[in-house]
Amino acid sequence: MPSAQGPVVLALDFGGTKTALTVADPHGTRLRDRTVQTAAGQGARAGLERAVAAARTLLDGREPLAVGVSTIGIPGADGVALAPNIPGWGELALGRELALEFPGSALRLTTDVKAAARYEHAAGALKGCDPGLYVNLGTGLAVALVVGGAVVAGRNGASGEIGYSLRARADVGRMAADRIPLEDVVSGRALSRAARSAGSRQLADHIGEFIDELAFHLVNLSIALDPQRIVVGGGMVRSWGALHDRLRTALDAAVPYPPELEAAAHPYDAPLLGALALAVEAARTGT
Structure with a gap:
């Protein structure tokens, strides 16, 4: 459960060179941000573990109501298709891995460019x-x-x-x-x-x-x-x-x-903002 600091949501944007993260309140007001290098040469699991560790630091002991994720490639049940930039990303069951990391959180995943387009249409x-x-x-x-x-x-x-x-x-x-x-x-x-x-x-x-x-x-x-x-x-x-x-x-x-x-109105962080919008929506609906 979230601590007395108040409930939060988490958004992650997995890119070819970096992963951007933000923790926000349930209305989408950003509280803390961080960026970590993807380090594609170290493989998919190392990149995911680095992102989760950064997320834990941002969350400061809290569990998010929801997690919104945008990623290069097309996330599916068993992997991320069309994502050659990170070795092993295609075989990584990203949704299942994140569900294990954040079992009490509603989880939404989408492709980064579609997340960006969605946000630019909503507020850009x-x-x-x-x-x-x-x-x-x-x-x-x-x-x-x-x-x-x-x-x-x-x-x-x-x-x-x-x-x-x-x-x-x-x-x-x-x-x-x-x-x-x-x-x-x-x-x-x-x-x-x-x-x-x-x-x-x-x-x-x-x-x-x-x-x-x-x-x-x-x-x-x-x-x-x-x-x-x-x-x-x-x-x-x-x-x-x-x-x-x-x-x-x-x-x-x-x-x-x-x-x-x-x-774009948000040329560098629209995928992250799109992932955040998904997290806010998921927190509101609980799914």
């Missing part, structure tokens, strides 16, 4: 937009579509996983292992690799190619989905000035009804 740059498209440019690459106030999940929860998209006609019919998927060239991880191996002039050229390839796919998504607004979040929003102008030009040139284009 997608508010009032229908449909709205959220683009995450972080360690990886994915999008989420909001229609009628709800984030589209897809049959397997995998809608918006454009990191797996084909890049050229020559990719048609090839298995993933036999081609270069989009996320391998358009993501924070891809840009970091390029920065380590390129000189300043080469890197500038690479960044231009990076943005143009992103623009190519956003144009095609906009033509297919006809969103009212595209909102971009994730760590790469720190370079929003460079991103915006090229993306804006590409959208205006090719999309019959060009959407609005904005940086």
Whole structure:
């Protein structure tokens, strides 16, 4: 049971490079925050144990009413699908593990980009937009579509996983292992690799190619989905000035009804805020 300090909820956002945590009151007012490195090279269980230890420090002896979790990949009963950035994350039964750690807490899990889109629609740059498209440019690459106030999940929860998209006609019919998927060239991880191996002039050229390839796919998504607004979040929003102008030009040139284009209102912590919103909702309903 929570101590005399009052009841709390816990939110965790498991990313490719770091895990962000917050403890809040049942209304969602944040009380204490912490960030720990994921240390993907040490494996999935080590990352989970590090996050749980940090959570215990934040909770200071209290048990949360509810725990909201956002994660890279698609959390399921037996593992987290489509999460190659952390070795072993796919085989880790994240929900069951956290239920054992917090047995008295209501537990909610979702994909990080969908959590971010949900929050941006509720209280951010997608508010009032229908449909709205959220683009995450972080360690990886994915999008989420909001229609009628709800984030589209897809049959397997995998809608918006454009990191797996084909890049050229020559990719048609090839298995993933036999081609270069989009996320391998358009993501924070891809840009970091390029920065380590390129000189300043080469890197500038690479960044231009990076943005143009992103623009190519956003144009095609906009033509297919006809969103009212595209909102971009994730760590790469720190370079929003460079991103915006090229993306804006590409959208205006090719999309019959060009959407609005904005940086996210919460570009760096929307997944955590989305997880917190899930925890608050779970605490209220008890499920």
